Amino acid sequence: xxxxxxxxxxxxxxxxxxxxxxxxxxxxxxxxxxxxxxxxxxxxxxxxxxxxxxxxxxxxxxxxxxxxxxxxxxxxxxxxxxxxxxxxxxxxxxxxxxxxxxxxxxxxxxxxxxxxxxxxxxxxxxxxxxxxxxxxxxxxxxxxxxxxxxxxxxxxxxxxxxxxxxxxxxxxxxxxxxxxxxxxxxxxxxxxxxxxxxxxxxxxxxxxxxxxxxxxxxxxxxxxxxxxxxxxxxxxxxxxxxxxxxxxxxxxxxxxxxxxxxxxxxxxxxxxxxxxxxxxxxxxxxxxxxxxxxxxxxxxxxxxxxxxxxxxxxxxxxxxxxxxxxxxxxxxxxxxxxxxxxxxxxxxxxxxxxxxxxxxxxxxx
Numbered sequence: 001x002x003x004x005x006x007x008x009x010x011x012x013x014x015x016x017x018x019x020x021x022x023x024x025x026x027x028x029x030x031x032x033x034x035x036x037x038x039x040x041x042x043x044x045x046x047x048x049x050x051x052x053x054x055x056x057x058x059x060x061x062x063x064x065x066x067x068x069x070x071x072x073x074x075x076x077x078x079x080x081x082x083x084x085x086x087x088x089x090x091x092x093x094x095x096x097x098x099x100x101x102x103x104x105x106x107x108x109x110x111x112x113x114x115x116x117x118x119x120x121x122x123x124x125x126x127x128x129x130x131x132x133x134x135x136x137x138x139x140x141x142x143x144x145x146x147x148x149x150x151x152x153x154x155x156x157x158x159x160x161x162x163x164x165x166x167x168x169x170x171x172x173x174x175x176x177x178x179x180x181x182x183x184x185x186x187x188x189x190x191x192x193x194x195x196x197x198x199x200x201x202x203x204x205x206x207x208x209x210x211x212x213x214x215x216x217x218x219x220x221x222x223x224x225x226x227x228x229x230x231x232x233x234x235x236x237x238x239x240x241x242x243x244x245x246x247x248x249x250x251x252x253x254x255x256x257x258x259x260x261x262x263x264x265x266x267x268x269x270x271x272x273x274x275x276x277x278x279x280x281x282x283x284x285x286x287x288x289x290x291x292x293x294x295x296x297x298x299x300x301x302x303x304x305x306x307x308x309x310x311x312x313x314x315x316x317x318x319x320x321x322x323x324x325x326x327x328x329x330x331x332x333x334x335x336x337x338x339x340x341x342x343x344x345x346x347x348x349x350x351x352x353x354x355x356x357x358x359x360x361x362x363x364x365x
Contacts, residue, residue, distance in 0.1 A: 116213055
């Protein structure tokens with residue numbers, strides 16, 4: 001998340017001081033402290049997990065696989081040739097971070113994923129979602145949504161970003177009231193598309209390693225990028241900006257995110273990839289017009305899910321009607337563009353219309 005008024009995430013408005021980075025976005029999406037992001041500097045170091053959120057127990061049939069729970073495998077990713085410098089100390093080292101990989105399991109789980117759980121293999125290999133968390137938030141905060149994806153037959157790889165995660169903010173003792181310092185940590189989002197690319201490379205290796213539960217579990221030909229708040233900005237750049245675009249990504253899901261000018265590349269270069277945008281109408285951290293701008297400028301196929309009365313975080317971190325709307329719509333979107341499920345195409349333009357909760361606009365031509 002970004003900064004201004006929101007617990008655990010930051011979004012602000014990039015000030016037009018120095019060049020013309022005029023008011024656009026990026027605030028403190030994460031810990032309830034007001035915020036904004038100034039001009040970026042590139043740096044980086046590893047992160048960990050905040051509070052855990054309840055996960056609804058589910059059991060779904062996916063391609064004949066009886067998925068009973070959520071497994072987790074974590075590993076440290078070291079990015080050769082990339083440097084991480086900590087703003088508080090100035091110390092630099094090879095960039096690294098902790099990667100959480102959540103996968104379908106045959107073992108029942110309740111409120112928390114089971115580390116190294118027995119994988120559900122009969123429906124594999126599963127498509128991969130690379131997920132970017134917001135500022136001052138960790139992947140664990142999004143477990144309600146991530147759990148829904150995993151129970152529906154997806155593997156989710158989520159970096160704990162080395163400077164912008166809740167773990168990093170706590171570990172390095174960052175006072176978010178110190179706007180200059182917190183901006184320095186948040187601006188590491190410029191390096192995060194590279195972290196997402198490294199996550200794909202790591203999962204590809206794990207998929208070939210017989211000694212880990214992910215062996216043979218992932219279809220690395222079917223990859224989507226997703227993210228929320230600053231993580232949504234990151235995912236959009238990674239999937240659909242010439243600065244950082246990874247051609248392996250076939251679809252993108254941007255949750256309360258924005259186009260971020262400091263990435264400097266061109267958004268939505270050819271060829272177009274399918275895009276889903278979700279946004280709460282009561283979001284004061286990432287103003288709705290920022291998500292509307294993404295949808296307006298993106299080529300088809302695209303859809304926009306408007307969450308009626310939702311704030312910046314509730315639809316992604318809690319089990320409630322908003323999160324159910326995001327899950328239901330995103331699963332239809334992923335089925336269409338990652339699983340090539342032809343029957344879902346006709347449903348996709350209306351699946352997000354839920355009275356009193358959400359409304360959907362779509363151009364799927």
